[in-house]
Amino acid sequence: MDKKLVIIPTYNEKGNIDRIIHKVFSLSTIFDILIIDDNSPDQTAEIVKTLQKEYNNKLHLIEREGKLGLGTAYITGFKWAIKNNYDYIIEMDADFSHDPNDLPRLYEACAKDGADLAIGSRYKNGTNVVNWPIGRILMSYFASKYVSFITGMKINDTTAGFKCYRKKVIETIDLDRIKFKGYAFQIEMKFKAWKHKFKLVEVPIIFTNRQVGTSKMSGGIFNEALWGVIGMKIRSMFKNYTDESKIDK
DSSP: OOOEEEEEEESSOTTTHHHHHHHHHHSSSOOEEEEEEOOOTTOHHHHHHHHHHHHGGGEEEEEOSSOOOHHHHHHHHHHHHHHTTOSEEEEOOSSSSSOGGGHHHHHHHHHTTOOSEEEEESSTTSOOEESOOHHHHHHHHHHHHHHHHHHOOOOSOTTOOOEEEEHHHHHHSOGGGOOOOSTHHHHHHHHHHHHTTOOEEEEEOOEEOOSSSOOOOOHHHHHHHHHHHHHHHHHHTTOOHHHHOSSOO
C-alpha cells in the first residue's frame, strides 16, 4: 500500500488543529499527518501531543524553536518524509482554506492519473475563492498570471500551496538550494519541478478563507514573490537542472 503523508505547518492554530486532524483521519483514503509547529504561544503543539495518544503512529509532530518561515517548515517535513519512505507527500494549511475532502483527488491525480506534482488550483476553472476581499483575490490572481508570464510555466495557480508530490520529485530537487523562505517557496518548488521536466497537473479546488485564527499573509511576503521570481528566472538561465538532480528519474 502507498504511504501518504500530509504535512501541515502551524503557528497559533489551536482553534483549527484538532478539527483538521480529526477530519483528515476520517477520510476513507488513509493518510498520515506530520505537524511542523513553530513554537506556537497558544500551545498548538500540546493539542497535537494529546491527539497522538488517540492516533498512535499515524500522527507525527516536529517542534521548532520559533517562526523560521513556511519554506523551511516544508523542507523539514520533506526531508522527514523521505527518511521515513513516504511515496506521496502533500502540503496543506491548517485553517480549512484547503478542504481535506480534496486530499484523495490530489493523491489520485498522481497515483492513478500520472501526475508527478498535483496542484490544488483556485484558478483552473475561473476563480474559485470564497470569503476573500476582492482586492486580495485580484492580487492573488494577477500574481499567478505574472509568475506564469515571467517563468513560462503554463499554470493558472502558480502560488498555490495545496499540492501532492510523488516522492521522486522531492528526491530530485536539491532542497538545500531552495532560496525562498516565505510564500514564494511555493512558486520556486513548482518552477524547479517544471525545470526538471516533471508532469505538473492542476486539480480544481474551492479555496475558502479561514474562519478561525489570523492570516499569516503580509505585504513583505507578497513582495518576496513579486520581485524574487525575476531573480529566480534569471538564475535558472545559467543552471543545468540535469546536473542538479540527485536521482535519475
